[in-house]
Amino acid sequence: MSEQEYIPKSKAGKWLNDRLPILTLGAHLTDYPTPKNLNYWWTFGGILTFCLITQIVTGIVLAMHYVAHADLAFGSVEHIMRNVNYGWLIRYIHSNGASMFFLAVYIHILRSLFYGSYKSPREVIWIIGLMIYLLMMAAAFLGYVLPWGQMSFWGATVITNLFSAIPLVGESITTWLWGAYSVDNPTLNRFFSLHYLIPFLILGLVILHIWALHVPGNNNPVGIDIKKPSKDTVPFHPYITIKDAFALLVFMIIFAGFVFFTPNVLGHSDNYIPANPLVTPAHIVPEWYLLPFYAILRSVPDKLGGVILMFGSIFILFVLPWLDTSKVRSAVFRPIYRQFYWIFVFDVLMLGYMGAMPAEGIYLVLARVGTIYYFLHFLVVLPVVGYLEKTDPVPMSISDPVLTGGAEPSLAKKDNGKI
Amino acid sequence: MAKFKLTKIFFLISIVFFPYSTHSAEQTDPIKINWSFKGLTGKFDRASLQRGFQVYKEVCASCHSMEYLTYRNLGEPGGPEFSEMEVKAIAASFEVIDGPDSQGEMFTRPGKPSDKFVSPHPNKEAAAAANGGAYPPDMSVLVKARKGGANYIYSVLVGYEDPPPGVTLDQGVYYNKYMIGNKIKMPNNLIEGLVDYADGTESTVDQMAKDVTTFLAWAAEPELEERHKTGVKVIIYLVLLTFLVYLSMKKIWSRIDTKV
Numbered sequence: 001m002s003e004q005e006y007i008p009k010s011k012a013g014k015w016l017n018d019r020l021p022i023l024t025l026g027a028h029l030t031d032y033p034t035p036k037n038l039n040y041w042w043t044f045g046g047i048l049t050f051c052l053i054t055q056i057v058t059g060i061v062l063a064m065h066y067v068a069h070a071d072l073a074f075g076s077v078e079h080i081m082r083n084v085n086y087g088w089l090i091r092y093i094h095s096n097g098a099s100m101f102f103l104a105v106y107i108h109i110l111r112s113l114f115y116g117s118y119k120s121p122r123e124v125i126w127i128i129g130l131m132i133y134l135l136m137m138a139a140a141f142l143g144y145v146l147p148w149g150q151m152s153f154w155g156a157t158v159i160t161n162l163f164s165a166i167p168l169v170g171e172s173i174t175t176w177l178w179g180a181y182s183v184d185n186p187t188l189n190r191f192f193s194l195h196y197l198i199p200f201l202i203l204g205l206v207i208l209h210i211w212a213l214h215v216p217g218n219n220n221p222v223g224i225d226i227k228k229p230s231k232d233t234v235p236f237h238p239y240i241t242i243k244d245a246f247a248l249l250v251f252m253i254i255f256a257g258f259v260f261f262t263p264n265v266l267g268h269s270d271n272y273i274p275a276n277p278l279v280t281p282a283h284i285v286p287e288w289y290l291l292p293f294y295a296i297l298r299s300v301p302d303k304l305g306g307v308i309l310m311f312g313s314i315f316i317l318f319v320l321p322w323l324d325t326s327k328v329r330s331a332v333f334r335p336i337y338r339q340f341y342w343i344f345v346f347d348v349l350m351l352g353y354m355g356a357m358p359a360e361g362i363y364l365v366l367a368r369v370g371t372i373y374y375f376l377h378f379l380v381v382l383p384v385v386g387y388l389e390k391t392d393p394v395p396m397s398i399s400d401p402v403l404t405g406g407a408e409p410s411l412a413k414k415d416n417g418k419i
Numbered sequence: 420m421a422k423f424k425l426t427k428i429f430f431l432i433s434i435v436f437f438p439y440s441t442h443s444a445e446q447t448d449p450i451k452i453n454w455s456f457k458g459l460t461g462k463f464d465r466a467s468l469q470r471g472f473q474v475y476k477e478v479c480a481s482c483h484s485m486e487y488l489t490y491r492n493l494g495e496p497g498g499p500e501f502s503e504m505e506v507k508a509i510a511a512s513f514e515v516i517d518g519p520d521s522q523g524e525m526f527t528r529p530g531k532p533s534d535k536f537v538s539p540h541p542n543k544e545a546a547a548a549a550n551g552g553a554y555p556p557d558m559s560v561l562v563k564a565r566k567g568g569a570n571y572i573y574s575v576l577v578g579y580e581d582p583p584p585g586v587t588l589d590q591g592v593y594y595n596k597y598m599i600g601n602k603i604k605m606p607n608n609l610i611e612g613l614v615d616y617a618d619g620t621e622s623t624v625d626q627m628a629k630d631v632t633t634f635l636a637w638a639a640e641p642e643l644e645e646r647h648k649t650g651v652k653v654i655i656y657l658v659l660l661t662f663l664v665y666l667s668m669k670k671i672w673s674r675i676d677t678k679v
Contacts, residue, residue: 079487
């Protein structure tokens with residue numbers, strides 16, 4: 001928070017600000033002291049905001065032309081692609097935008113895991129972030145159903161059927177979700193309604209996410225608490241805004257590459273076949289960003305067990321701040337955790353690959369190994385490593401590499417070089 | 420430290436090589452054709468599109484619908500680009516069911532450029548019934564709806580063979596090297612010299628397959644040329660803007676002692 005009370009210069013500004021302190025908020029956002037050593041992994045917050053706004057704007061335009069009806073949805077998407085002015089551009093931005101959104105959110109989450117941004121006093125930021133992530137997955141799944149292609153239909157069938165695994169009431173819940181006795185027109189209608197709702201819930205949570213962030217301030221690559229404002233910080237504007245803008249533009253170049261030159265590479269060709277309840281595709285696969293969870297789901301021979309593990313793999317992240325027992329935040333000073341971190345990243349990527357492969361033979365075995373390791377990482381590795389690990393010396397501030405007790409200056413220098 | 424690097428290297432190697440390892444496939448990989456519409460500045464071959472339309476109209480259209488296409492599309496930029504007169508003539512060569520009129524009766528009239536492509540069958544069921552129970556898929560987005568895209572469609576068109584010994588085929592089922600499962604209900608329709616090309620091109624099986632595939636690729640992505648052209652402009656613009664913002668960033672951050 002700003003040190004000094006903000007006083008608007010103009011009379012009108014003062015009048016408004018006395019009634020609604022929106023100018024004070026603006027001044028706070030402009031001056032917000034930010035650690036000066038943030039690297040480019042910290043630019044993904046801004047990038048994600050851009051992704052959300054892009055999805056909302058393109059989505060609103062698409063909804064003006066889309067028809068949420070089982071007989072008309074597929075054709076209305078083709079109508080957008082062929083007859084609406086720049087409809088192809090808007091739709092490809094929206095469909096690839098979902099993938100870019102997830103790409104950015106995964107980098108954002110991995111950054112948090114590496115630098116310990118989820119730890120005290122930032123647990124609430126982390127939890128709100130996870131809620132956003134959950135809603136993103138819901139929105140993406142619902143959105144993928146809307147074109148009413150083969151993958152839409154069968155993806156919806158597989159996912160909604162998961163709820164039938166719940167004992168006693170499962171079947172009734174599934175029927176209630178469908179609004180029919182199978183995935184059908186009522187399902188498509190409600191999915192469209194919810195798909196339109198969720199982005200605005202996300203927007204609300206994003207505001208809370210940023211609000212919660214502005215209480216303790218940003219974590220940083222060194223992972224230490226810093227005095228704000230001090231010579232360790234820079235005002236958000238213009239230093240961070242210009243850096244975020246630069247990173248966003250690089251991101252947009254990659255985004256544009258997908259949209260204009262390979263707009264369908266991240267999708268599945270079966271989704272250009274109109275939904276047909278009588279023909280099941282050879283392999284039903286979700287979009288790439290849900291594959292690791294799909295692999296976990298399929299690795300369990302029991303349906304209910306698979307559902308529990310799949311949801312568990314996400315909900316375990318909610319208690320992560322209390323599973324990680326290390327007081328040191330940044331992996332830069334945690335030589336053991338750092339290795340487990342990369343093993344974990346590899347494990348998730350492997351699970352993603354297994355999710356795309358048929359659940360049989362070696363794929364199934366590896367998916368099971370990957371699933372077990374996923375949970376071991378959180379339930380065993382993190383608590384134990386936190387206790388046993390001898391962390392490297394942590395500097396006192398960003399500007400002065402003065403170390404805490406037991407200093408080994410040579411080591412500290414080396415690590416500082418890496419930051 | 421050394422250990423850390425090893426994990427990292429292992430990690431990188433794995434992500435590079437993992438996706439390319441073991442891949443079980445029953446059918447033969449499609450033939451790779453160097454299509455003119457591939458690549459960042461790819462465009463359709465106009466003459467090939469026009470010939471492809473002729474193949475579609477004279478051969479495919481007797482079974483396959485293209486319900487999302489409109490006759491006017493044939494004259495639009497980036498497509499076969501028939502002249503306005505030609506498009507009108509093409510449309511008029513089809514009988515379109517219209518109505519109801521003021522008496523409540525349906526009637527037929529010659530097609531107009533604003534009409535959708537006339538389907539060979541009134542509905543899916545009729546199409547399936549006329550084709551031994553197999554519905555000939557609508558071809559509007561067929562190229563996008565098949566893994567392998569244009570290469571796959573082309574390969575299937577030229578992939579008819581006598582079945583290998585031991586494979587028995589039911590009545591009305593044909594053997595195709597590139598089809599998933601190797602069995603296809605569509606007979607081999609492309610016979611040398613079948614189409615009398617208006618531009619005098621020799622109508623070999625390979626030529627007809629290439630032309631009609633090009634036509635289908637355009638039908639699936641009529642925006643392709645505009646998309647490529649716009650894409651190049653957008654990327655150039657973004658790269659220049661990124662460079663300018665980079666310079667601004669360097670300038671702003673030079674006020675303090677921290678590198679960016």
